[in-house]
Amino acid sequence: xxxxxxxxxxxxxxxxxxxxxxxxxxxxxxxxxxxxxxxxxxxxxxxxxxxxxxxxxxxxxxxxxxxxxxxxxxxxxxxxxxxxxxxxxxxxxxxxxxxxxxxxxxxxxxxxxxxxxxxxxxxxxxxxxxxxxxxxxxxxxxxxxxxxxxxxxxxxxxxxxxxxxxxxxxxxxxxxxxxxxxxxxxxxxxxxxxxxxxxxxxxxxxxxxxxxxxxxxxxxxxxxxxxxxxxxxxxxxxxxxxxxxxxxxxxxxxxxxxxxxxxxxxxxxxxxxxxxxxxxxxxxxxxxxxxxxxxxxxxxxx
Numbered sequence: 697x698x699x700x701x702x703x704x705x706x707x708x709x710x711x712x713x714x715x716x717x718x719x720x721x722x723x724x725x726x727x728x729x730x731x732x733x734x735x736x737x738x739x740x741x742x743x744x745x746x747x748x749x750x751x752x753x754x755x756x757x758x759x760x761x762x763x764x765x766x767x768x769x770x771x772x773x774x775x776x777x778x779x780x781x782x783x784x785x786x787x788x789x790x791x792x793x794x795x796x797x798x799x800x801x802x803x804x805x806x807x808x809x810x811x812x813x814x815x816x817x818x819x820x821x822x823x824x825x826x827x828x829x830x831x832x833x834x835x836x837x838x839x840x841x842x843x844x845x846x847x848x849x850x851x852x853x854x855x856x857x858x859x860x861x862x863x864x865x866x867x868x869x870x871x872x873x874x875x876x877x878x879x880x881x882x883x884x885x886x887x888x889x890x891x892x893x894x895x896x897x898x899x900x901x902x903x904x905x906x907x908x909x910x911x912x913x914x915x916x917x918x919x920x921x922x923x924x925x926x927x928x929x930x931x932x933x934x935x936x937x938x939x940x941x942x943x944x945x946x947x948x949x950x951x952x953x954x955x956x957x958x959x960x961x962x963x964x965x966x967x968x969x970x971x972x973x974x975x976x977x978x979x980x981x982x983x984x985x986x987x988x989x990x991x992x993x994x995x996x997x998x
Contacts, residue, residue: 711752714765716774722765727790731762731815736779736786738770743802744785750805751787754812761816789815826852826859833865842872858887864895871906879903901976909941922951929955929962933970940974949974949988957995968992 714722714734723732735751737744748766755764769776769784779788779795788798789811796818799811829852836845846869852862863886870879880903886896912918918935921928932955936948952974955967971992978985 710755710758710760710762711764711766714767714772716772719765719767719772719775723790724793726763728793729820730760731796731819732790733762733764733812733815734788734790735764735766736769736776736781736784736788737766738768738784740770741784747785747787747802747808750808751812754805754809757809758812758816761819762812787811789818791815791818826856826862830861830865833862833869837865837869837872842869845869846873858890860886860890860893860895863890864899867899868902871902876903876906876910879906897976898978901973904973905937905940905977908937912938912941915939915942926954927958929959929967933966936970945974945978945982945984946987949984953988953991953995956992960995 712722723734726732733751733755735744735748737748752764755762767775769781776786779786783800785802786798786800788795790796797811797815799807803811829848833845833848833852836842836848846866849862849866849869852859853866856862863882867879867882870876870882879899883896883899883903890896913934915935915938918931918938921931922935925931932951936951936955939945939948939951949971952967952971955962956971960968971988975985975989
Protein backbone atom coordinates (compact mmCIF):
# COMPACT_ATOMS: atom_id res chain seq x y z
CA UNK A 697 0.00 0.00 0.00
CA UNK A 698 1.27 3.46 -0.90
CA UNK A 699 1.34 6.13 1.73
CA UNK A 700 0.50 9.77 1.17
CA UNK A 701 3.14 11.34 -1.00
CA UNK A 702 4.49 7.98 -2.17
CA UNK A 703 4.72 7.17 -5.85
CA UNK A 704 4.54 3.70 -7.33
CA UNK A 705 7.83 2.21 -8.45
CA UNK A 706 8.00 2.14 -12.25
CA UNK A 707 8.40 -1.26 -13.86
CA UNK A 708 11.48 -1.34 -16.13
CA UNK A 709 10.55 -1.40 -19.82
CA UNK A 710 12.68 -4.51 -20.33
CA UNK A 711 10.56 -6.50 -17.82
CA UNK A 712 6.88 -7.07 -18.62
CA UNK A 713 4.01 -9.28 -17.46
CA UNK A 714 3.00 -11.41 -20.41
CA UNK A 715 -0.27 -13.12 -21.27
CA UNK A 716 -1.46 -15.79 -23.68
CA UNK A 717 -2.83 -13.01 -25.87
CA UNK A 718 0.36 -10.94 -25.90
CA UNK A 719 2.82 -13.83 -26.22
CA UNK A 720 3.31 -13.51 -29.98
CA UNK A 721 4.14 -9.80 -29.73
CA UNK A 722 5.97 -9.76 -26.38
CA UNK A 723 8.09 -12.83 -27.05
CA UNK A 724 8.10 -14.15 -30.61
CA UNK A 725 8.16 -10.82 -32.48
CA UNK A 726 10.34 -9.00 -29.94
CA UNK A 727 12.91 -11.81 -30.01
CA UNK A 728 13.58 -11.05 -33.66
CA UNK A 729 15.46 -7.93 -32.54
CA UNK A 730 16.56 -8.70 -28.98
CA UNK A 731 16.70 -11.96 -26.99
CA UNK A 732 13.70 -12.58 -24.71
CA UNK A 733 13.67 -14.68 -21.54
CA UNK A 734 10.29 -16.05 -20.43
CA UNK A 735 9.76 -16.87 -16.76
CA UNK A 736 6.77 -19.19 -16.21
CA UNK A 737 5.62 -18.92 -12.59
CA UNK A 738 2.59 -19.16 -10.32
CA UNK A 739 1.61 -17.41 -7.07
CA UNK A 740 1.65 -20.69 -5.11
CA UNK A 741 5.15 -21.69 -6.32
CA UNK A 742 7.71 -21.20 -3.51
CA UNK A 743 10.86 -21.54 -5.66
CA UNK A 744 9.37 -19.03 -8.11
CA UNK A 745 9.50 -16.38 -5.39
CA UNK A 746 13.26 -16.91 -5.14
CA UNK A 747 14.00 -17.24 -8.84
CA UNK A 748 11.87 -14.29 -9.96
CA UNK A 749 13.76 -11.44 -8.24
CA UNK A 750 17.13 -13.01 -9.07
CA UNK A 751 16.42 -13.28 -12.78
CA UNK A 752 14.93 -9.76 -12.81
CA UNK A 753 18.15 -8.42 -11.27
CA UNK A 754 20.31 -10.25 -13.83
CA UNK A 755 18.18 -8.95 -16.72
CA UNK A 756 18.28 -5.40 -15.32
CA UNK A 757 22.09 -5.50 -15.23
CA UNK A 758 22.05 -6.31 -18.95
CA UNK A 759 20.74 -2.75 -19.53
CA UNK A 760 18.21 -3.55 -22.23
CA UNK A 761 20.21 -6.12 -24.19
CA UNK A 762 17.71 -8.80 -23.16
CA UNK A 763 14.03 -8.61 -22.18
CA UNK A 764 12.15 -10.59 -19.56
CA UNK A 765 8.52 -11.65 -19.92
CA UNK A 766 6.90 -13.08 -16.77
CA UNK A 767 3.87 -15.33 -17.32
CA UNK A 768 1.55 -16.48 -14.54
CA UNK A 769 0.56 -19.97 -15.75
CA UNK A 770 -2.60 -20.05 -13.60
CA UNK A 771 -3.96 -16.99 -15.41
CA UNK A 772 -2.40 -17.90 -18.78
CA UNK A 773 -2.34 -21.68 -19.29
CA UNK A 774 -2.39 -21.87 -23.09
CA UNK A 775 1.23 -21.01 -23.93
CA UNK A 776 2.50 -23.00 -20.93
CA UNK A 777 0.66 -26.06 -22.24
CA UNK A 778 1.96 -25.51 -25.76
CA UNK A 779 5.55 -25.40 -24.46
CA UNK A 780 4.90 -28.39 -22.22
CA UNK A 781 5.59 -26.56 -18.98
CA UNK A 782 4.90 -29.30 -16.44
CA UNK A 783 6.66 -28.01 -13.33
CA UNK A 784 7.64 -24.60 -12.01
CA UNK A 785 9.60 -22.47 -12.21
CA UNK A 786 10.37 -22.94 -15.90
CA UNK A 787 12.45 -20.53 -17.93
CA UNK A 788 12.76 -20.39 -21.71
CA UNK A 789 14.91 -18.09 -23.85
CA UNK A 790 13.78 -17.02 -27.33
CA UNK A 791 15.76 -15.51 -30.17
CA UNK A 792 14.75 -14.95 -33.79
CA UNK A 793 11.28 -16.16 -32.91
CA UNK A 794 12.38 -19.57 -31.63
CA UNK A 795 13.15 -21.09 -28.21
CA UNK A 796 16.93 -21.49 -27.97
CA UNK A 797 17.62 -22.43 -24.35
CA UNK A 798 16.07 -22.85 -20.95
CA UNK A 799 16.16 -24.43 -17.51
CA UNK A 800 13.77 -25.79 -14.91
CA UNK A 801 13.69 -25.22 -11.18
CA UNK A 802 15.37 -22.66 -8.93
CA UNK A 803 19.11 -22.38 -9.54
CA UNK A 804 21.83 -20.36 -7.74
CA UNK A 805 22.27 -16.67 -8.63
CA UNK A 806 25.66 -17.39 -10.22
CA UNK A 807 24.04 -19.83 -12.65
CA UNK A 808 21.22 -17.37 -13.36
CA UNK A 809 23.77 -14.67 -14.19
CA UNK A 810 25.67 -17.06 -16.45
CA UNK A 811 22.44 -18.04 -18.24
CA UNK A 812 21.44 -14.41 -18.82
CA UNK A 813 24.94 -13.53 -20.04
CA UNK A 814 24.80 -16.41 -22.53
CA UNK A 815 21.45 -15.24 -23.87
CA UNK A 816 22.60 -11.62 -24.06
CA UNK A 817 25.54 -12.76 -26.21
CA UNK A 818 23.10 -14.07 -28.83
CA UNK A 819 21.85 -10.57 -29.55
CA UNK A 820 23.42 -7.64 -31.36
CA UNK A 821 26.29 -5.70 -29.91
CA UNK A 822 25.20 -2.62 -27.93
CA UNK A 823 24.82 0.57 -29.88
CA UNK A 824 27.88 2.64 -29.10
CA UNK A 825 26.92 5.36 -31.55
CA UNK A 826 27.35 8.27 -29.16
CA UNK A 827 30.59 6.83 -27.76
CA UNK A 828 31.92 6.49 -31.30
CA UNK A 829 30.85 10.05 -32.04
CA UNK A 830 32.66 11.31 -28.93
CA UNK A 831 35.80 9.46 -30.02
CA UNK A 832 35.53 10.99 -33.51
CA UNK A 833 35.07 14.48 -32.06
CA UNK A 834 38.09 14.05 -29.79
CA UNK A 835 40.10 13.00 -32.83
CA UNK A 836 39.05 16.22 -34.57
CA UNK A 837 40.22 18.19 -31.54
CA UNK A 838 43.59 16.45 -31.69
CA UNK A 839 43.88 17.23 -35.40
CA UNK A 840 42.97 20.88 -34.85
CA UNK A 841 39.59 20.63 -36.61
CA UNK A 842 37.88 22.57 -33.86
CA UNK A 843 34.88 23.79 -35.85
CA UNK A 844 34.03 20.24 -36.98
CA UNK A 845 34.52 19.01 -33.42
CA UNK A 846 32.12 21.67 -32.14
CA UNK A 847 29.50 20.57 -34.66
CA UNK A 848 29.93 16.93 -33.66
CA UNK A 849 29.69 17.64 -29.93
CA UNK A 850 26.58 19.75 -30.58
CA UNK A 851 25.03 16.91 -32.59
CA UNK A 852 25.65 14.51 -29.71
CA UNK A 853 23.91 16.90 -27.34
CA UNK A 854 20.91 17.01 -29.67
CA UNK A 855 20.64 13.23 -29.12
CA UNK A 856 21.47 13.25 -25.41
CA UNK A 857 21.03 16.55 -23.65
CA UNK A 858 22.57 15.17 -20.45
CA UNK A 859 25.85 14.02 -22.01
CA UNK A 860 28.34 15.78 -19.73
CA UNK A 861 31.38 14.72 -21.79
CA UNK A 862 29.84 16.26 -24.91
CA UNK A 863 29.14 19.49 -23.00
CA UNK A 864 32.74 19.58 -21.85
CA UNK A 865 33.96 18.85 -25.37
CA UNK A 866 31.83 21.62 -26.86
CA UNK A 867 33.26 24.06 -24.32
CA UNK A 868 36.81 22.99 -25.20
CA UNK A 869 36.09 23.35 -28.91
CA UNK A 870 34.85 26.93 -28.47
CA UNK A 871 37.86 27.73 -26.29
CA UNK A 872 40.16 26.38 -28.99
CA UNK A 873 38.32 28.53 -31.55
CA UNK A 874 38.95 31.56 -29.32
CA UNK A 875 35.26 32.13 -28.64
CA UNK A 876 35.35 32.25 -24.84
CA UNK A 877 31.98 33.94 -24.53
CA UNK A 878 30.31 31.13 -26.45
CA UNK A 879 32.16 28.58 -24.31
CA UNK A 880 30.77 30.29 -21.21
CA UNK A 881 27.26 30.33 -22.71
CA UNK A 882 27.47 26.57 -23.28
CA UNK A 883 28.53 26.02 -19.67
CA UNK A 884 25.77 28.23 -18.36
CA UNK A 885 23.28 26.20 -20.38
CA UNK A 886 24.34 22.84 -19.00
CA UNK A 887 21.46 21.12 -17.14
CA UNK A 888 21.57 21.11 -13.35
CA UNK A 889 21.54 17.31 -13.36
CA UNK A 890 25.11 17.20 -14.68
CA UNK A 891 26.48 20.35 -13.04
CA UNK A 892 28.63 18.33 -10.63
CA UNK A 893 30.03 15.98 -13.29
CA UNK A 894 33.82 15.86 -13.58
CA UNK A 895 33.62 16.81 -17.27
CA UNK A 896 31.72 19.99 -16.38
CA UNK A 897 34.16 20.82 -13.58
CA UNK A 898 37.04 20.37 -16.02
CA UNK A 899 35.35 22.64 -18.56
CA UNK A 900 34.91 25.36 -15.93
CA UNK A 901 38.60 25.10 -15.05
CA UNK A 902 39.64 25.18 -18.71
CA UNK A 903 37.57 28.29 -19.34
CA UNK A 904 39.05 29.99 -16.26
CA UNK A 905 42.56 29.25 -17.50
CA UNK A 906 41.70 30.39 -21.03
CA UNK A 907 40.47 33.78 -19.79
CA UNK A 908 43.62 34.25 -17.73
CA UNK A 909 45.78 33.16 -20.67
CA UNK A 910 44.08 35.74 -22.89
CA UNK A 911 45.41 38.47 -20.60
CA UNK A 912 48.82 36.92 -19.99
CA UNK A 913 51.91 38.98 -20.72
CA UNK A 914 54.97 37.94 -22.74
CA UNK A 915 56.71 34.90 -21.27
CA UNK A 916 60.20 36.38 -21.60
CA UNK A 917 59.26 39.60 -19.82
CA UNK A 918 57.56 37.75 -16.96
CA UNK A 919 60.44 35.31 -16.62
CA UNK A 920 62.85 38.24 -16.41
CA UNK A 921 60.72 39.80 -13.66
CA UNK A 922 60.77 36.54 -11.68
CA UNK A 923 64.52 36.15 -12.15
CA UNK A 924 65.03 39.71 -10.88
CA UNK A 925 62.86 39.10 -7.81
CA UNK A 926 62.13 35.42 -7.02
CA UNK A 927 59.63 36.49 -4.33
CA UNK A 928 57.53 38.45 -6.83
CA UNK A 929 54.61 36.05 -6.55
CA UNK A 930 52.31 38.08 -8.76
CA UNK A 931 54.79 37.95 -11.60
CA UNK A 932 55.35 34.23 -11.02
CA UNK A 933 51.62 33.47 -11.18
CA UNK A 934 51.29 35.60 -14.30
CA UNK A 935 54.22 33.66 -15.75
CA UNK A 936 52.37 30.43 -15.01
CA UNK A 937 49.34 31.78 -16.86
CA UNK A 938 51.51 32.75 -19.80
CA UNK A 939 53.11 29.31 -19.87
CA UNK A 940 49.65 27.68 -19.90
CA UNK A 941 48.76 29.93 -22.82
CA UNK A 942 51.77 28.48 -24.61
CA UNK A 943 50.76 24.87 -23.85
CA UNK A 944 53.47 24.45 -21.21
CA UNK A 945 51.41 23.01 -18.36
CA UNK A 946 54.45 21.41 -16.73
CA UNK A 947 56.27 24.73 -16.65
CA UNK A 948 53.21 26.49 -15.23
CA UNK A 949 52.89 23.90 -12.45
CA UNK A 950 56.59 24.25 -11.61
CA UNK A 951 56.24 28.03 -11.23
CA UNK A 952 53.18 27.68 -9.00
CA UNK A 953 54.85 25.03 -6.86
CA UNK A 954 57.83 27.34 -6.39
CA UNK A 955 55.52 30.17 -5.37
CA UNK A 956 53.79 27.87 -2.87
CA UNK A 957 57.14 26.71 -1.52
CA UNK A 958 58.27 30.27 -0.92
CA UNK A 959 55.05 31.54 0.67
CA UNK A 960 52.09 29.22 0.74
CA UNK A 961 49.81 31.84 2.30
CA UNK A 962 50.51 34.65 -0.17
CA UNK A 963 47.27 36.22 -1.39
CA UNK A 964 45.10 33.71 0.47
CA UNK A 965 46.92 30.72 -0.97
CA UNK A 966 46.66 31.90 -4.57
CA UNK A 967 49.36 29.52 -5.81
CA UNK A 968 47.55 26.45 -4.47
CA UNK A 969 44.25 27.69 -5.92
CA UNK A 970 45.87 28.12 -9.33
CA UNK A 971 47.40 24.66 -9.08
CA UNK A 972 44.05 23.03 -8.39
CA UNK A 973 42.53 24.86 -11.33
CA UNK A 974 45.18 23.37 -13.60
CA UNK A 975 44.72 19.92 -12.05
CA UNK A 976 40.97 20.12 -12.65
CA UNK A 977 41.46 21.23 -16.25
CA UNK A 978 43.76 18.34 -17.17
CA UNK A 979 43.00 14.63 -17.22
CA UNK A 980 43.45 13.01 -13.78
CA UNK A 981 46.02 10.60 -15.24
CA UNK A 982 48.07 13.30 -16.95
CA UNK A 983 51.70 13.02 -15.75
CA UNK A 984 51.69 16.77 -15.09
CA UNK A 985 48.79 16.30 -12.68
CA UNK A 986 50.22 13.20 -11.01
CA UNK A 987 53.66 14.75 -10.49
CA UNK A 988 52.23 18.11 -9.46
CA UNK A 989 49.90 16.61 -6.87
CA UNK A 990 52.70 14.47 -5.46
CA UNK A 991 55.05 17.45 -5.11
CA UNK A 992 52.34 19.65 -3.60
CA UNK A 993 51.43 16.96 -1.07
CA UNK A 994 55.06 16.55 -0.04
CA UNK A 995 55.25 20.30 0.61
CA UNK A 996 51.99 20.39 2.57
CA UNK A 997 52.82 17.43 4.77
CA UNK A 998 56.54 18.01 5.11
